[in-house]
Amino acid sequence: MTAATVRGTGARRIPAPVARAALVAALIAVWQVAPMVGLVDPRLLPxxxxxxxxxxQLFGEAGFRGHLATTLLETVVAFLVSVPVGFILAILIGENKYTSDVFKPLVFFVFSIPKSIFLPLFIFAFGISFQQKVAFGVFSTLFIVMMLSFAAIESVxxxxxxxxxxYGATRMQTVLRVYLPGMTPVLLEAIRVSMIFNFTGILLAEMYASREGLGNVIEQWGQGFQLDRLMATIVVIAAIAIVFNETIRALESRCEHWRE
Structure with a gap:
């Protein structure tokens, strides 16, 4: 095959955004058609x-908007606590070889333990409250932030x-002038991944023991076999996750030049 043929073949490729949109449209079409032709029960998959x-309809209900606001607030608060705390702890541990050798294996050990088994302890400590959901969200996110920050530190x-x-830079100057700019591209990827753990931890805490939040209504509607409401809420949650992911991805592209 000649170079001209290869170039011509590449030129005929569908642009990636168009291909992604077509794939999503095809999946939605399959989702629509499958219940209609009897492949799945429409009561199980609306x-x-x-x-x-x-x-x-859900967004027209004040109760649902209240649950949504509660989940978003818990997620944001837990995220704003866990990311800087995890980053600072990772710097304190990872910058020094001795502390790194002592503490990093422990961080990896704790990360390997499923966090859901600790959820009853958070309920006993904080009760069924806003603080309990935030604390569990921080706990679910902190260790992944630290692990990914370790990788970011190694990229400096x-x-x-x-x-x-x-030149006599202090520790704070080294963190702000060397570590932070050098870590930013990798750190943004860490933030994007950490948000998934954070959001999942908040929803899990709401499903396990809560009086409000999207996790709570998912649990209620699942038990009540209100699958139309359940699927609608799942789509809303997926949309929130996608919006956050794409926002961080846009920031990553703006910081791409720092990889050099």
């Missing part, structure tokens, strides 16, 4: 023609650290 109007060029220390 089609988009039912779920779409239900989403509009050693010669930059040597130069900074040679």
């Amino acid at each position: 089609p988009p023609s039912v779920v779409g109007p239900m989403i509009v 060029r050693r010669d930059h650290l040597v130069v900074a220390r040679s």
Whole structure:
């Protein structure tokens, strides 16, 4: 095959955004058609023609908007606590070889334990409250932030650290002028992944023991076999996760030049 043929073949490719949109449209079409032709029971998998109007109906209900606001507030508070705390702990541990050798294996050990088994302890400590959900969200997120921050620290060029220390930079100056700029591209990826753990932890805590929040209504509607409302809520949660993911991805692209 000649180079011209290869170039011509590449030129005929469908642009990636168009291909992604087509794939999503095809999945939605399959979702719509499957209950109609009897492949699945429409009571178990309501089609988009039912779920779409239900989403509009839910947003018209003050109760649902209150549950949504509660979940978003818990998620944001837990995220704003866990990310800087995890980053600072990772810097304190990862910057020094001795502390790294002592504490990093312990962090990886705790990360390997399923966090859901600790949820009853948080309920005993905080009760069924806003603080309990936030605390469990922080606990679910903290260790993944630290692990990914360790990788970000290792991505910082050693010669930059040597130069900074040679000129007498303080620890704070080294963190702000060397570590933070050097870590930013990897750290943004860490933030994007951490948000998934954070959001999942909050929803799990709401499903396990809560009087409000999206996790609570998912549990209630699942037990009550209100699958149209359940699927509509799942779509809303998926949309929130996608919006956050794409926002962080946009920030990553703006910081891409720092990889150099």
